[in-house]
Amino acid sequence: MNRYLAGFRLQTALLRRAFGDLHTLLTVPVYTLIFLAMTDGVHRPGLSTDAVLAPALMGLWFMAVFTAGDLIVWDRHHGTLEPTVAAPGSLAPVITGRIGAVTLLSFVVYVESWAVGAGYGLRLTVHHPLVFLAGVVATAFATACTAAMIATLLVLPRNAQIYQNSVSWPLFLLSGIIVPISALPDWLRPLSRLSFLYWSAGLLRSALGTHPVDDALLRLTAVVLLGTVGAGAAAFLLRKVLTRLRVLGTLGYS
């Protein structure tokens, strides 16, 4: 637990000193405004809810991928990966604690999109607050775990940032966060169920609706399960990647 907390404290201190790294948060109000403008005057049930919810989920994901996804690469550039790996504790809890700090801060995305929605004259009511709260927490967990997996995957390739930027939009498309997956080709739709964002978006959308929420527990379990798979993959990959870097002697760039 100390290692999780150490990672959490370190990242909180870094974010406080380099607030510019949080520029992703600027995108949430603008995407909310864009989506609300695009859906203005379109009478389709749930569309305005999606127009507010989608930018929040996008912001959460962008924060995780851009800020958390850079952690190991940043450590290598600054020569801090070697001493961290040489320390007696395992690296995985430190990384997870650091990503947890980013994800916790990312809760502000919901406030941002809600505020823009309210400014646009849209009043969203959370009709199922418990489901909503559980969905938000599970989504944060799954986001952090998936980001940890991506952070690990980005260590080895040269020009990793190019690939880092490439995962987000296909994921948003697959997850049906604003465009229903029925708009996707038939062969792509089964893949949506492998995205935690698909389950998160559906659950949060339902929690904002007036109707009873169907399969709340099942959908919540899917989010947590996919997050756990991400965490497991992150731990496995981290071991492999560190072994590879030790063999190559490239834990640091210098």
Place this chain on the structure above:
Amino acid sequence: MSSPLACPARPQALEVLRRAGAVALADLAVTYTWRTWLFGRVPRKLSQVAFFALIGRVVGGEDAERFLVVGNALMACAVETTLVVASSAWERALGTMPLLVSAPAPLAWAFAVRSAQWIISGTGASLVALLLLGPLFGADWQLEMIPVMVLLVVLTAVGTYCFGLALGAWVIDHPAQRNVVSLLANLLMMTICGVQVALDHWPAPVQTLAALLPITHELVALRELLDGAPLSAILPDAAAGALVGAAWLAIAVVAFGRVGERGRRDGTIEFGA
């Protein structure tokens, strides 16, 4: 007989531009390989364009899809070219600013071309998106339209590059803000320039602001081209975009001049940042 080490009083502008261009091409080769561009950058752009175009399917059918695919495909080059904001700031971190300032040539000449790699990669990204995704979302380009389409994409890329260059001149003194500034510029263009919603969705002052950005005019021209408008109708909008881009270039040249002057005066052109 002059010494071989003596600097000419008025160095050839073309030589400075040529060498800055060589830096740009070298940066392009470092940033992208064919593999990272084709399998990293292009899929990212295509999926973003498809994401917004599919919203058109939800909100308004084929016309909306066509509107959005064209807008977002052209926006792809704008996003790429505003990387000039960040790459201008790189000179601070690389420690090359003092050399550029002390060289016997205006600072702007080197900066105007040293990030031109983004024009090449941005133009490529937009053309791939327009030609590959366009037909899937109702933008059926005729063969004879393609030369004009290429010209409009190049004009957008160059014009937006000039806009980013002017922002880059400000960012040189505030390098930590480089990503925030380019992000805000992109979000501004994406919101008000007719990319996602029609220009007249916004109040008149916002439309006036949009008219100060090159992509607004080139996007109108590109949609006119797709609608089969004659060249005489397209040309005024294309020229307006080019004119606005030229104005931003002029602003950038003046701004870079001031960066050099101010840096010499207050001693802030340090090695590294």
